[in-house]
Amino acid sequence: MFEKNIIDGIESGILVPFHYQGIKDETVDYRELPWRNGKFDPQQLMNLFATQKRAKHVFGHWKTHKQQRTLAFCVSKAHADFMAQWFSARGIKAVSVHSCSEVRRGEALSQLKSGEIEVIFSVDLFNEGTDLPSIDTILILRPTESKILFLQQLGRGLRTSAETNKTFVSVIDFIGNHISFLNRPMALLQAANANEAIKRLNNPEIDSKCLINIDPELVDFWQQLKLDYTKADQQYQLLKDDLGHRPTATEFYHSGYVWSKMTKQNGSWFELVLTQEREDKTLLALTPYLPFLSRGVEKATMTKCFKAILLEAFIELDGLNYPPTIEAVCIKSWQVFKRYPKLWTQDVKTDLQLIDADSPKWRKYWLDNPITFLCKQDKSDTQSWFVVQENRLHANVDVKVDDIEVMSTAMSELSELLLARYSQRQSASTLTPISKTVQSNVVTLPIEVSRDEQASLSYYPDLKIACGHFKTGTDDNSETLTLNSTFSKLDPSIFFIAPASGDSMNSGKNPIENGDLLLLERITAINAGSITGKIMAIEIRDDAGDNQYLLRKVSKLTNGQYQLNAHNPEYTPILANDSMQTFARLKQVLNGSDFIK
Structure with missing residues (x-):
């Protein structure tokens, strides 16, 4: 410096x-x-x-x-x-x-x-x-x-x-x-x-x-002066003053500001940027494309790096000007991926790591996974943001010719952000199978530590801890909920709140109903402890690289295997395997009196 x-x-x-x-x-x-x-x-x-x-x-x-x-x-x-x-x-x-x-x-x-x-x-x-x-x-x-x-x-x-x-x-x-x-x-x-x-x-x-x-x-x-560092616009300007230029999304992310708080206040990264750079006519050209940049790129659900790699390949192929063929996208994605050897080794299946960029096997893998899922319409969206038409990958947005350069630059900035977030998340976590009994969390939740006497914990409405079968969830969105003084000693860096989803745990002494808010304790190497007899949130990754979660009570069989049991007898037990990791320990189901309105 x-x-x-x-x-x-x-x-x-x-x-x-x-x-x-x-x-x-x-x-x-x-x-x-x-x-x-x-x-x-x-x-x-x-x-x-x-x-x-x-x-x-x-x-x-x-x-x-x-x-x-x-x-x-x-x-x-x-x-x-x-x-x-x-x-x-x-x-x-x-x-x-x-x-x-x-x-x-x-x-x-x-x-x-x-x-x-x-x-x-x-x-x-x-x-x-x-x-x-x-x-x-x-x-x-x-x-x-x-x-x-x-x-x-x-x-x-x-x-x-x-x-x-x-x-x-x-x-x-x-x-x-x-x-x-x-x-x-x-x-x-x-x-x-x-x-x-x-x-x-x-x-x-x-x-x-x-x-x-x-x-x-x-x-x-x-x-x-009352300096309010909870405001993203003030953090943006202070960071801009510090850097001497407009901060990029990645620079803002690494500044320590909680990203979910920024999106809650402003909607998305470029919505914040445009409020702070009102005289920049080039950036103002992004205004009609903000929904695409936000929903289609910045908030793309991603627990493997595939979508970020794919977006980077699309941009390098000048995809907004000339929608590339699927073959070109697959080859370019392979080339982009190889620039990140650590991510390549970590995220690509072992049997695919030695194949060539033009291999039919790679094409099928890349098309079936990131391309298909990038083109998938999310329930909260009115359209899919990317589409495959006539064997070409298109951005599902009409971009004026004069705006293509600034749009490509903005997409590149956001794909860099996706990789930065993913890399930091992975460096802070260790994937350890449940069968090893040493636990670790895959997702590093962006939780702020509060010094209040009351417990202010992060609540993740989209995490959806499934009480049924494994269900995809994300930590992209969060808000803060305040519990009463009986919870004041909880460490906000470990404890968080997420909703239950399903009815497999709605029987027994302490039933868990669909929609209940769960107080959960993240599992780390320090607080792993015994899992036998505990109700745990278990995590796996699906073929698309997305995280899925399941809430079950863990028991250990005589042969040393772990079994995941539901309270509802209609759900059969599941044997744990090496693809499953313990994510969090259930502490209790919260009710209305636990919260401060």
Whole structure:
């Protein structure tokens, strides 16, 4: 990370320390300025920045904290020209440098180095690139859109200089009363999020040779902000500020935000993106295709990686422009799959791993499984999202020619997400047959840990723990249910709630009825314990790679085999085999009084 390089460089002596002064930008009320897509309106900033009042405010603090050679960052060419003229009128040798300025970049740097001028007011030209060792003062007069840009500006003068023998760089930064300026302390303190940065401002130390001094009024302002990290749009903007670009779906997924919470708030990934990128005309072209991107791609049920591989192959074949033949899809899918050797070994049947891409056996396997299931209409949809017509795979959506490129890019972004989610899920789980008696869960449920005295547990309405025969279920959707104080000691990372489906367990002392909500304990290597005599949720994978679940009481036979028994005598026992894994242990059936409304 860039932040770490700065601190390492200072500690190793490659870079000089910095003394950072966070000055309240008291002449501008940023809360009254429009802030869209992570930026302030540049013209309105210019109108407020190029004023006598603000220039005087800047000048006073600059005189207090400056050294000999200053590089200043301005919001526009007009702003840079104004500030250079204002300083020059007060006897300070200053120039503005930008794409239209009379003084060119190289000439200005030479004059600054020799002492002919004292300040360069710049626009963009010095944000990144060559280090400027002679500079010993950085003056930041504008908001920055990201931590990366801020650190680039900070870093311009940190290189050691044998000629000037500077001992530190003075950084004079004008900070406004707006949440966006939190990227400053986040960057300086290498904080993971804004809340962590705010807490550390009480003791803002990073290196003994560096100084961080921020106006107490700014600290108070930030501490009074109610930062709600349960909101996906705020997480999106903070991540965008951090990365310096629009986050991809995979970057957002890896940021730690619970994906199911994002979909509950916004519907789908690109619905969130479009609310945050309203001025991006290219992205706005996706609007009529949001149902397809959401239901057909992002929310594709997938517990093997097949559908993601298939989608990637379809995109690489330019499938929206020219629907590919089934033969081409199968061959391309084989080629794409081989780029992921770990997934290939893990998900492809052993007897198929040595066959060629054009093998009829591979074609049949790929057509019968991911292609068939990708084209299958889900009960919640009004249509199938992909179809096979005349031996070609078509996306079942009408895409305008001008929109094909952005649609293909969006589909590629979502197929990457599917693979990322699947890979993380698999790395967090170990498939161990029930017959081995050491248990592990296949699905890693995205559960948030709550510190409330009450138990707030994740509820998965589509998981459907079958009380009958094995039934397909997914953990794609979730919501939070709160139980009363008697459940307060439950660990939300292990316990969750799912509905019963069927009537095989509706007899005996404690019958389980269809639709009952079940309190379940995920099985891990730590809490596996004995399964004999316990009611367990058992998991298998069907030929399409989807997970199926069954609730049964486990008994151990004299020959060492395990048997899965129903409470309802109409259902015959099932012998466990190596394709079955214990997924969760039933703790109890919940009733209305267990919940807090």
